[in-house]
Amino acid sequence: MVINAMERIMKDLLDEYKNRLQLSCTCDECLDDILALTLNKTHPRYVTDSDKIMYVKAEFVDKQNMTSLFVKLAECAKIVSDKPTCKMTTKGE
Amino acid sequence: MVINAMERIMKDLLDEYKNRLQLSCTCDECLDDILALTLNKTHPRYVTDSDKIMYVKAEFVDKQNMTSLFVKLAECAKIVSDKPTCKMTTKGE
Known part of the structure; x- marks a missing residue:
């Protein structure tokens, strides 16, 4: 098993600040888009064990x-x- | 859910070539180390859906x-x- 530690770190950062980022949509799909x-x-910072994160x-x-x-996340x-x-957001188009 | 497509691609490549890479140890721990x-x-090439890999x-x-x-993998x-x-490999040390 390999895990990109940045994945966890960035997800935590997004969860913490999503309400202050003036997002036009906060559905899971959009949050995943931002994260990706x-x-x-x-x-990337891959580790071989979640304890090493x-x-x-x-x-x-x-x-x-x-x-x-945080700057990257905001951009x-x-x-x-x-x-x-x-x-x-696209269903009306 | 976000997935780094390179994770899957590199794992497949390692599985395919591990017998030809003259590895000194082919245990799961060492294979994970190589992969990480x-x-x-x-x-990284993150996608939001495994279908997009x-x-x-x-x-x-x-x-x-x-x-x-492949060159990166071999290195x-x-x-x-x-x-x-x-x-x-370290238990005897």
Whole structure:
């Protein structure tokens, strides 16, 4: 089993800040779109055991590192919010 | 749900070629180490649905793209094979 620790870290970050990102849609589909887009722009950090995620997480206690992650997340949230593709927002088109 | 399509593609590639990579150990721990190391050196391609993995896979029908993946895999296989850290190879130390 291999896990990208950034997946967990970014998901936690999105869950924490989704209400402050001024998202036009907060359905699961849009949140997944934001997450996938952000992770594609983030260097992967694969570990072989979920216990090891905390070692990667520890690096992001540093405020500058965490801020750069947050900037990526906010940029991707804007891209998805500007043009959401979920069923809820496209059903009227 | 988000999935890194490269995870599946690289795992399939490793399964196909593991017998030809002259690995010093082929236990699950070492194979995971190779996979994690390779994925950390590979640009992630996250999709929001496992059905979409095939679109990413289609890009690697191109021989040059597939070869560059294989080169990464072989390099990481050598790193792990030179210094395996699994229980089986370290229990005598």
